[in-house]
Amino acid sequence: MSKHIAILGSTGSIGTQTLEVVEANPDEFIVDVLTANNNTDLLIKQAKKFQPDVVVIACEDKYSQLSDALNDLPIKVYAGIDAIAQVVQMGSIDVVVTAMVGYSGLLPTINAIKARKNIALANKETLVVAGEIIQKLALQYGVSIYPVDSEHSAIFQCLIGEFENSIEKIYLTASGGPFRGKDKKFLEQVTCSQALKHPNWDMGAKITIDSASMMNKGFEAIEAKWLFDLRSDQIDVIVHYQSIVHSLVQFQDGSMKAQMGLPDMKLPIQFALTYPKRLKTNFPRFNFMDYPELSFEPADRENFKNLSLAYEAMNKGGNLPCIVNAANEIMVDAFLKEKVGFLQMSDIIESCMFKADFIKNPNYEDYVYTDREVRKMAYSML
Template identity: 65%
Template structure:
């Protein structure tokens, strides 16, 4: 029987960076949260360890080849084990779940999030691609089913935290901050020979490989710009980006009277995760505190979109609308994959994305099926273009 004083959480992608940090939050707040579902794609060993500790009702392993090993390990603990993408979209509809934390990487987060919303589950959103790909459909469904979408990205959480108490006061604009990644200040000539090892060394945040590469190329910030449009009902001209190397101000809101609110803190993803899971409460924590004396200077720079063209491509996709952001996202996922496989250079990634945006058919008012087909077609085209470059 459910404890009415606790929130029951499904964590999609529990073995990744966000998922493991979410479990840290839950571990420190066992009187407030219960883990109801854990899912992973390939990391069966860690998934089994997590399930043994938190004893969820259900576990899903995406890779069906790993099902027998996970089931054998968890059967003695009386934990239900399922596998595959269909199981993933089914378990989020479980009646016992209160909040679904979507910490899956990339496009894979879209369908489970849609199913969770249709089942009336509140969403703690750490998968920005869900709104990038199909923001119109996802936000409309959330409104229809009276579901809250609570942002987990540090930048969007910062905006969200700046809004309580403002009532109907309109936002003039928001300012998303970017660390600049490992290549801040470098020009194109300096990036011609960069390696994936260099690109994976983020100066401030510890994240998974895909989002770390996106941060290095500024695509992560571009995706956040598109996500912000749907979360906060803004247009492209109301969303600015500034490079803030210290990553202390996580983002800002400017109101019609010119006042600016900023949310600040040390770069620690457990803070926005905890805020989303506990909302509207703020739970006490023992996380390190920010001290102004340790940061006598906070600096800001204009992003270099001539060198880091992905940010400009994201704004282009946002202004174009329709399925263009879906094309951008799918092409980027293949570009990152090929870069990590040493089949594309760092500077070839935006070239691939731009070519796909120019060639994949544009649809002004897409349906969900259109988005699914667009994603498939874009991936095929991106792989074909890459293969031709290799030859």
């Protein structure tokens, strides 16, 4: 039977590629819900093409434009963040693809889990901010969380058939971004346009900047902690600039498994939607002769301080990862608007970690408070 899916963030990089997977497999999937932040024009095109039951635009000022454009179609139109958090509870939905950017994905994911919807998780910030709450809810409501990030999908694929065997260590691979091998003197001068030129992946602006600063890899380490029930010392980051080995698992007997393939986000997206089944694709195939050498090197935590800050937050726990995430979202937005330098982002994030109120055992309300206050703090430091 076809799976009914909701795509939160359908106009972003992951959302558009999810729709490409849907279009390539029309007998497998039915789109029930599409949501976007403010890209009304693309959301309108998607709605007309895929005919979902519901579309939601987070920016309430765009409601009239969206509603008028879809007025002649049997599609319900809503606006606002609260509407997104509500529509994920629709009875027809089987899987919710959480592809919203940043903290905004937390509440819709919580509501989807409480409605017993399986999650295809592309919004790593949900687990970064509130991993303990999310995992407890998933267990309580019997919900599966399938990772969409290529690195976590790789770990998940390596663990299939190995769930009774203890993990000794996992290795998350990083491309190194556009500034691999550069020192602080170089990084002091980098521009936004340089940071947006990722060598291997086609991603949205926010995650591309996070990749350039290595914060993305730090967040992936925190996400892995919760997804696979690991300690921080069991999670290592290695730079593999070809992006062919997507991540590795080392078991307690010393044996290692790796998942490999050409960099294409549609593969982990499709696997998250179809697990345990693998659908036939026409994706380009990897050829060893095109890559006679695969290289690996340690991550540079000295020049890319964000990775160390993320590990520090993971080790201390509490609401510290939430503090890092909130400060980072403000810094990335400021960098994209050329209001802060590349290395200054890390300095301000670190300052917020010292100055913000630390809460050892936060609840959901504590996360909301922390996110709000740290955003104000970070903005005031610009």
